[in-house]
Amino acid sequence: MAKILCVLYPDPEKGYPPHYARDSIPVIEGYANGQTAPTPKGPLGFLPGELIGCVSGELGLRSYLEKLGHELIVTSDKDGPNSEFEKHLPDAEIVISQPFWPAYLTPERIAKAKKLKLALTAGIGSDHVDLAAAAKAGVTVAEVTGSNSISVAEHVVMMVLSLVRNYLPSHEIAVRGGWDIADCVSRSYDLEGMHFGTIAAGRIGLAVLRRLKPFGVKLHYTDPYRLKPDVEQELGLTYHENAESLIKAVDIVNLQMPLYPSTEHFIDDRMLGLMRRGTYLINTARAKLVDRDAIVRALQSGQLAGYAGDVWFPQPAPADHPWRTMPFNGMTPHISGTSLSAQTRYAAGTLEILESYFDGTPIREEYLIVKAGSLAGTGASSYKLT
Numbered sequence: 193m194a195k196i197l198c199v200l201y202p203d204p205e206k207g208y209p210p211h212y213a214r215d216s217i218p219v220i221e222g223y224a225n226g227q228t229a230p231t232p233k234g235p236l237g238f239l240p241g242e243l244i245g246c247v248s249g250e251l252g253l254r255s256y257l258e259k260l261g262h263e264l265i266v267t268s269d270k271d272g273p274n275s276e277f278e279k280h281l282p283d284a285e286i287v288i289s290q291p292f293w294p295a296y297l298t299p300e301r302i303a304k305a306k307k308l309k310l311a312l313t314a315g316i317g318s319d320h321v322d323l324a325a326a327a328k329a330g331v332t333v334a335e336v337t338g339s340n341s342i343s344v345a346e347h348v349v350m351m352v353l354s355l356v357r358n359y360l361p362s363h364e365i366a367v368r369g370g371w372d373i374a375d376c377v378s379r380s381y382d383l384e385g386m387h388f389g390t391i392a393a394g395r396i397g398l399a400v401l402r403r404l405k406p407f408g409v410k411l412h413y414t415d416p417y418r419l420k421p422d423v424e425q426e427l428g429l430t431y432h433e434n435a436e437s438l439i440k441a442v443d444i445v446n447l448q449m450p451l452y453p454s455t456e457h458f459i460d461d462r463m464l465g466l467m468r469r470g471t472y473l474i475n476t477a478r479a480k481l482v483d484r485d486a487i488v489r490a491l492q493s494g495q496l497a498g499y500a501g502d503v504w505f506p507q508p509a510p511a512d513h514p515w516r517t518m519p520f521n522g523m524t525p526h527i528s529g530t531s532l533s534a535q536t537r538y539a540a541g542t543l544e545i546l547e548s549y550f551d552g553t554p555i556r557e558e559y560l561i562v563k564a565g566s567l568a569g570t571g572a573s574s575y576k577l578t
C-alpha cells in the first residue's frame with residue numbers, strides 16, 4: 193500500500209462545489225505538435241469542467257487510488273515544519289503538487305522523504321522540485337506536458353492586449369462611474385505594427401506566436417533550438433541568436449522558458465536597460481526568471497510601460513508583495529494554467545501517469561522530467577541541472 197500526498201489549492205471562499213457558469217467544455221483530443229491529450233484507462237473520477245484542482249476536488253483521484261488499497265492525503269497546508277505536508281512527507285511514496293500552489297521539494301525535504309519514488313506535477317513546470325536533488329535521490333519527476341499550454345498562451349495574448357490598450361485602468365474608471373476618456377487613452381495604443389518577441393518558442397511560446405499572427409504584429413523569437421524553416425516562413429518570424437539581440441528589437445517581450453539554476457534572474461537591471469523605453473514585459477513562465485525589484489524600478493522609471501503575468505515567488509505571494517501595487521501592472525494570481533478546461537486535461541494526465549506507475553508500464557516519454565538519476569524526456573530538452 194502506498195501513501196500518496198497531494199497538495200492542492202484551497203476551496204473557493206464561498207464553498208465547494210461552486211456554481212458553474214457553463215454546463216460543458218469542448219473535447220480536446222490532441223495538441224498542435226501531434227501529441228495526444230491524456231488517455232487514462234479510467235474511469236475519470238470527475239466530470240469534465242468540474243473544479244478539481246482544489247482540495248475538495250482531489251483531482252478526482254480518490255476512488256481510483258482507494259480501490260487499489262492506497263492511502264490518499266490531500267491538503268493545502270504545505271509550508272513550514274508543522275505543516276500537514278511535512279507531517280506526511282516521510283511516509284509518502286508519491287507527492288502530487290501543482291505549480292499554482294506548489295509544495296516546494298527542497299533538497300532538505302527530499303532528504304526527509306526516504307520513501308519518495310515519484311514527484312508528479314499536475315500541470316507543467318517542475319521547478320518547485322529541486323531536480324538535481326531528486327535525480328540524486330533516484331526520484332522520478334513527471335509532469336503533464338502539453339495539458340495547459342494553450343490555456344497559458346491564451347492568457348499571454350489577453351495580457352498583451354490589456355497592457356497595450358490600457359484595458360484594466362479603463363475598466364476601473366468605468367466601474368467607478370467615470371467617463372474620463374483622456375485618462376483612459378493617454379496610455380492606450382494599437383497592437384498592430386508593434387514588434388513582439390518571445391524568449392523560448394516551445395509549446396507555449398510557439399502557440400503565442402501563432403495566436404498573435406492575425407493581429408498584424410511583427411514576430412520575433414529566440415530559443416536554443418531553431419524552429420523549422422516552414423514554420424518561420426508561415427509566421428514571418430525573425431530569429432535571434434540570443435535574448436539580448438531580441439529585447440533590443442521589440443516593443444513587447446514574452447518570457448516562456450523554464451526556470452532552472454542558470455535562468456534565475458535572467459531579466460535584471462542590465463537586461464531591462466537594453467530594452468526600448470516603454471517595453472511591455474509578460475511573464476507567465478516563472479517569477480524567479482526576473483529580478484523582482486528591478487521590475488518595480490523599471491516600471492517606476494518608465495523603462496517598462498507595463499508588466500503582466502501570473503507567476504510570483506513565493507506562492508502564495510505575501511499580501512505586501514511589491515508586484516501587487518507597482519504601477520502599470522496587470523498581475524493575476526497564478527491561474528493561467530488552471531482554467532476548468534486545463535484542469536480536466538491535467539487531472540486526466542495525472543491519472544494516466546499514476547496508472548503507468550502502478551501497472552509497472554513506462555510513463556509517456558514526453559511526461560518525464562527526471563528518471564533514473566538524470567534529466568529525461570521533456571526534461572532533457574527543456575531543463576538543465578545547473
Ligand code: NDP
Nearest residue numbers: 316317392393394395396416417449450476477529573574
Ligand atoms: P516547453 O518545454 O515546450 O518549452 C520550453 C522552451 O524553452 C524550449 O523550447 C526550450 O528550448 C526553451 N529554453 C530552455 N532554456 C532556454 C533559454 N535559456 N533561453 C531560451 N529558451 C530556452 O515548455 P512549455 O512551453 O510547455 O512551458 C514553458 C514554461 O512555461 C514551463 O517550464 C513553465 O515554467 C511555464 N508554465 C507556466 C504555466 C502557468 O500556469 N503560468 C503553465 C505551464 C507552463 P529547447 O527545448 O529548444 O532546448
